[in-house]
Amino acid sequence: MKIVLFTDTIGDLNGVSRFLQDMAEHALHNGDDLHVVTSTRKSCPEAKNIHNFAPRLRLPMPFYKELDLAFPPRAEMEAYVRQNRPDLIHVSTPGPVGIAGRQIAKKLGIEMLGTYHTDFPAYIRDNTGSQMLKRLADRGMHYFYNPFVHVFTRSETYGEIMQKEIGVAKEKISYIRAGININRFSPAYRDETLWSRYGLGSDSVKVLYVGRISKEKNVPFLLDVWRLFKACYPELNAELVMAGEGSYKHDARAMKSMGVHYLGPVTGEALSTLYASSDLFVFPSVTDTLGQVVMESAASGLPIIVSNIGGPKSLLNPYAGSGYALDIIMVEWVEHIRVLVENRKLRSSFGEAGHRYMQGFPIEHSYEDFIGVHREY
Numbered sequence: 397m398k399i400v401l402f403t404d405t406i407g408d409l410n411g412v413s414r415f416l417q418d419m420a421e422h423a424l425h426n427g428d429d430l431h432v433v434t435s436t437r438k439s440c441p442e443a444k445n446i447h448n449f450a451p452r453l454r455l456p457m458p459f460y461k462e463l464d465l466a467f468p469p470r471a472e473m474e475a476y477v478r479q480n481r482p483d484l485i486h487v488s489t490p491g492p493v494g495i496a497g498r499q500i501a502k503k504l505g506i507e508m509l510g511t512y513h514t515d516f517p518a519y520i521r522d523n524t525g526s527q528m529l530k531r532l533a534d535r536g537m538h539y540f541y542n543p544f545v546h547v548f549t550r551s552e553t554y555g556e557i558m559q560k561e562i563g564v565a566k567e568k569i570s571y572i573r574a575g576i577n578i579n580r581f582s583p584a585y586r587d588e589t590l591w592s593r594y595g596l597g598s599d600s601v602k603v604l605y606v607g608r609i610s611k612e613k614n615v616p617f618l619l620d621v622w623r624l625f626k627a628c629y630p631e632l633n634a635e636l637v638m639a640g641e642g643s644y645k646h647d648a649r650a651m652k653s654m655g656v657h658y659l660g661p662v663t664g665e666a667l668s669t670l671y672a673s674s675d676l677f678v679f680p681s682v683t684d685t686l687g688q689v690v691m692e693s694a695a696s697g698l699p700i701i702v703s704n705i706g707g708p709k710s711l712l713n714p715y716a717g718s719g720y721a722l723d724i725i726m727v728e729w730v731e732h733i734r735v736l737v738e739n740r741k742l743r744s745s746f747g748e749a750g751h752r753y754m755q756g757f758p759i760e761h762s763y764e765d766f767i768g769v770h771r772e773y
Contacts, residue, residue, distance in 0.1 A: 398429040399770055400477060402497025403488040404466065406432060406448075407440045409640065409661050410608070411688025412513045415550070415762070416488060418577060420445050422763040430767070433476065435468030435493050449473055470496045477504065484509060484770055490516065490540045502543065507773055510541055511548040511572075512558055515706075518683040519612040537562040546769060548572050550686040550762075551707035570769055574711070575762035576691045578755060583697035583747075585665070585672035596657060601634040601737045604674035604698070606667070606689045607681070609642030609658070614680040614703070614724070619647055619656070621680075621729040626654045628730060634737045636678075639670060671696035675743055676736050682706050682724065694718060695754035699746030701732055718750035 405413050416432060420443055423430035432446045440448040451466035477485070477500050485501040487494045487510040494510075501508045517537060521530035541547050547564050549555045550572050558564040591598045607613050615638075622636050635655040638648050639662040648658040662670050671677075677693035677700045684690075687708030694700055694711060700719035702708040709721035722728045736743050 397484070397771060398480065398482040399431070399484045399486055400480065400482040400497075401430060401432045401486040401488055402473075402493050403432060403434050404491030404493040405436075405489060406434045406446060407436060407438050409663060411686065412489070414688060415513075417441055418575075418759045419763060419766055422759070423767070426763075426767075428767055431480070431482075433473060433493070433497070435466045435473075435496075437466070447476070449476075465492055467492045468496050470499070473497070474500045474503070477506075482506060484773055486510060486770070487544070488513065490537065495540075498540070498543070508544045509546045509548070509770060509773070510544045511550070512537075512541065512554060512562075512564075513550065513685060515554065515557070515683045515685055517561070522612050522614075522683060534562050538564070544568065545773060546570065548766065548769070550574060551710060553707050553710060554685040570765070572765045573757070573761040574686055574691060575757045575759040576688065576695060576754070577759050578695055578757070580668055581671060581692045581695040581754075582668070583672050583751060585668040585696065587669050587673050590669055590673040594657070594659060596635065596637075599633065600655075601632075601676065602674040603634055603636045603676045603678055603733065603737070604639070604671070604693065605636065605678050606639045606662070606671070606693070607679065609638060609640050609645045609648060611644065612681075612683055613642070614682055615642070615644045616647070617724060617726070618678060618680050618729075619644070619651060621726050621733070622651070622656060623654060624726055625730045625733055629734055629737075632734065632737050634733075637670075637674065639667070667692075668696070671698060674698060676701070676733070677719075678729075678733070679703070679708055680724065680729070681708065684708055687711060691754060691757060694750035695757075697747040697751045699736055699743050700750060701729065701736070713749045713753035715753070716749040718746050718753060 420432050435449045435451045453467040455465045485506050485508050487497045517530045517533035520533045555569050637657050639659045677698040679702045682703045682705040685707045690708045690711045704721040720732050
C-alpha cells in the first residue's frame, strides 16, 4: 500500500507540523510506503519520504500570518503522483497544497482520506467577530471534506463539531489517539542554568506559554490576565515566559516591566529544556482541536492551566489532579495562577501526575491509528 500525503505545513512551529514529521519518521522506521508532499520556501525537514516542490507564489495567510499560502506547481505534483501511482491520497490541510492534492486525486480517481487538524471556521470567527463568516467557512469545510472516504480527528470533542458544524457523516470519522514523542519531552531535560542564558534570574516562578502569539490562541486574554495578576499580587515573584511567533509579540515585549519575557520561536532540544525548566504552563486557546503543546508541557512535568473549551481540557489527568480547565474569566485564571505560584508542593504533585498520565500517550499509538485506517482501504 502506497500513500501520498499532501500538506501545507511540515516545517512550521506548530503541532500539525510536529505530528506529520512524527508520522513520516515512523513510516520510515516501520517500512510503510508513506510519502509527504508539500510546497514551501521555509525550512523543510530532510527525510527521504518528505518531498518539497518549490512554490510558484507565496502570500501570508489571512488571520494566520505565521503560515504561508504557498501556491504549488500543480502540474509537477500531478506528474509525481502519476509516476508513483499511490493507492491512496491523504489531504492533511485545506490550503493550496491540500486543494492541489484533492484536485489530483479526483482527476486520477484515487480515494482520498483527510485529517481535520485545525478549526479554521472558529479562527475566522474569533479574528473577525463575524458569525456569518464562520458559517461560510463551515460551508467551505463541508465542500472540501465531503468527497473524502474518511476523515480523522485528533480529539473526540471535534468529532462532534465535524458532524454538527461542517456536516461530515459520523461513519466517516475516526479518532487518532493523542500522542507525542515521550522521550523528547521529559523532566529529565530540566536545566537550572537555562534562565541565566536568557538573561533571567532563577529564583522566580516561571509561568510558560508556548504557541502562536496571536488572537486566535487567545493571547490578548492571557496578557490581560497577567496584568491583573501583577496588579493584585505584586509581591509574588513570578514571570510569564512566552515562546513562539505572532502579531501579539509586540504587546508581550511592551510588558517586560510586568515580568513578561518574549523569547521568540524555540525548537528542538531547546524547547524540551524550556518546558522542563519552567514551573507552570498556561494555554487559554478555545479553538485547538487537541493541544500538542499541552501534551508536551505535561510530559515535561509541568502543571497546566487550560480553557475548558476545545481539545486541551481532555489532556488533564482524570485520575489525579494535573492542572485546571477554566472558563475564560480573568479572575478565575488569576486566582488559579496565584494558587500554583504560591504552592510549590501542589505544582510538584500536579506535574508528576501529568507526567505519569502522558506516558500513556506515546506517538506510536497515533501512528497505529493513522496507518491502520489507511490499510482498511
